[in-house]
Amino acid sequence: IAGLAACLLWNLIAVTSAWIKGEGITIWLLAIIYLISGVPGAYVLWYRPLYRAMRTDSALKFGWFFLCYLFHIGFCIIATVAPPIFFKGKSLAGILPAIDLLGWNGLVGVFYFIGFALFCLESLTSIWVIQQVYMYFRGSGKAAEMKKEAARSTMMAAL
Numbered sequence: 001i002a003g004l005a006a007c008l009l010w011n012l013i014a015v016t017s018a019w020i021k022g023e024g025i026t027i028w029l030l031a032i033i034y035l036i037s038g039v040p041g042a043y044v045l046w047y048r049p050l051y052r053a054m055r056t057d058s059a060l061k062f063g064w065f066f067l068c069y070l071f072h073i074g075f076c077i078i079a080t081v082a083p084p085i086f087f088k089g090k091s092l093a094g095i096l097p098a099i100d101l102l103g104w105n106g107l108v109g110v111f112y113f114i115g116f117a118l119f120c121l122e123s124l125t126s127i128w129v130i131q132q133v134y135m136y137f138r139g140s141g142k143a144a145e146m147k148k149e150a151a152r153s154t155m156m157a158a159l
Contacts, residue, residue, distance in 0.1 A: 001042050003125055004072075007079070007118045008035040014093040014111035021105050023090055030091035046072055050133065059149055062137050069130050076123040080116060094119060 008031075015023075015031035045068040053061035082094020090097040093115020102109030 001039060001047050003118075003122045004042050004076075005039045007076075007115070007122050008038045010111075010115050010118050011035070011079075011093045014108070014115045015091060017108045017111050018090055018097075018101060018105075021108050027089045027091040034091070042072065062133075065133070066130070066137075069126070069133075073123065073126045073130065076119055076126055080119040080123055082116075092119075 012028075012031045012035050015027050019025060019028040046065055049061055049065040049068060052058070053065050078094075079092045080094050082090075082092040082097050084096070090101065090112070093112045095113075095116045098109055098112035098116050101112050
């Protein structure tokens with residue numbers, strides 16, 4: 001969670017600098033929303049489920065963690081690029097806004113490049129974390145148990 005919090009906090013700093021230089025308040029408000037919803041959302045959606053899955057060794061709780069964490073990785077990768085298709089303007093400090101801003105305001109562009117580097121590092125770290133959890137999950141025999149539980153619940157739902 002600390003990595004995501006650092007990324008979103010730096011994103012707020014970079015977007016604030018762009019807003020001061022005339023990019024508009026909408027991107028700043030979106031950066032605030034990402035920070036306010038991202039950190040507690042990470043705690044609720046993947047940090048706490050991982051803790052519960054490790055504590056109880058429940059295959060379904062591991063499945064919930066993997067699902068939510070894959071969405072987290074997807075967000076980090078999209079934030080690394082920050083295409084204007086998904087996010088309004090320059091509300092995320094990714095590579096595309098960094099290149100665009102570097103042309104007309106060097107300091108703001110540098111802030112966005114630092115944000116790009118942080119999101120890149122968070123993406124790589126998150127991929128490493130999910131690999132480590134998956135190796136633990138496979139090594140503990142929970143993958144086979146999860147398949148049996150899914151088949152059992154499907155049969156119960158069909159009946």
